[in-house]
Amino acid sequence: MALFDFLQHLLGLQKPSATTARERLQLVLAHDRSDLNPELLERMRREILEVVQKYVEIDIESGDVSLATDDRVTALVANLPIRRARPLPSNSLEPKARANPTNPEVLAPGDNPEIPEPNPMTDGGNPGPLDSAEDHAPTAASP
């Protein structure tokens, strides 16, 4: 290691080059293995967000769709914080899904129909039953 590198390393200014290599490799291999170039991935990301937005209001700024790879399996990981569910036209879904009529179909799983507590974060418009309990719950999708 050159002296300059060593000093930078010592002062915590620079990561060890092996760490950088590992991180760069993991990223490039995730893309290599899926045969998706960044442009395609971006297009897919936008389309996924559009679809998800039909059902739930999501935080687009902090939403993230990326590739992760582990043990030679590449997964498409979407982390989309949900602000709240959207009201749906009643004919678009089957009517049976929920026992509690005050809580219409919400796509995110695991919500609690017992307590449809209003969310203080959602200012104005559409208060009440549609505010889901799983605000900012991530939805993950893998292939």
Add this chain to the structure above:
Amino acid sequence: MTAIPARVILICSGKGGVGKTTLTANLGIALARLGETTVVLDADFGLRNLDLLLGLENRIVYNAQDVLEETCRLEQALVKHKQEPNLSLLPAGNARMLDWLTSDDMKKIVGMLAERANFVLIDCPAGIETGFRNAAAAAKEAIVITTPEMAAVRDADRVIGLLNTQGVAPVQMVLNRVRPKMVANQDMLGVSDVTDILALPLLGLVLEDEQVITSTNRGEPLTLNGSLSPAGRAYMNVARRLRGEEVPLIDPSRERRGLRARLMGKIRRTTGLF
């Protein structure tokens, strides 16, 4: 010839210059020394070098092309090694073979070799084009050799993907040219970094060793004379593990002391002081 079907092993890397041919030569000699009838096939028709590393370049009369065209019998084309008669080389034909050779041709040659050997090692060309695909089509299992460098690991990953789709299995890995000091300083990818990323079982770990170059100069693979050089021992261990023996992997950090001790031993021997 033998009751047990031959092990047909492809030795490949994707990237060039990471040590495919060196591994093939050393592994061939090592297996022969362990009593296995072994044939090494130079499938790098464009840039053949296996003959050179084995010191057999002056003894080639016929090659794989002549066998395919039936201008000679297989026995005539096979070059038997001087010191290790268990090992034979089937030399590559000329580069024009690349134009017409098919995977069926490759399978035919390998099939003929498999009838007369316990191990058939195929020295694969670099790249992932036709030469690689033909060689892979003829192989049952594979050893991917790589070094702890970005480009080598990335290319190895591509090759592993292709081997998986071609149904070659098992695929194992040899990590070559590891520099323990650089790994300790976190300036080189470590063993676990590479095995994690490529998700392959580690068949061998070979440290950077200048003796690889000198042995190539002489056309005498390190495994030939029971050399105690680190790389020579590593190649020998790969051969043992291939045969199912349990041989523990060397610890790169401890090997550093071994290197120094070996150097002292060499000084002692050459100066004749002790």
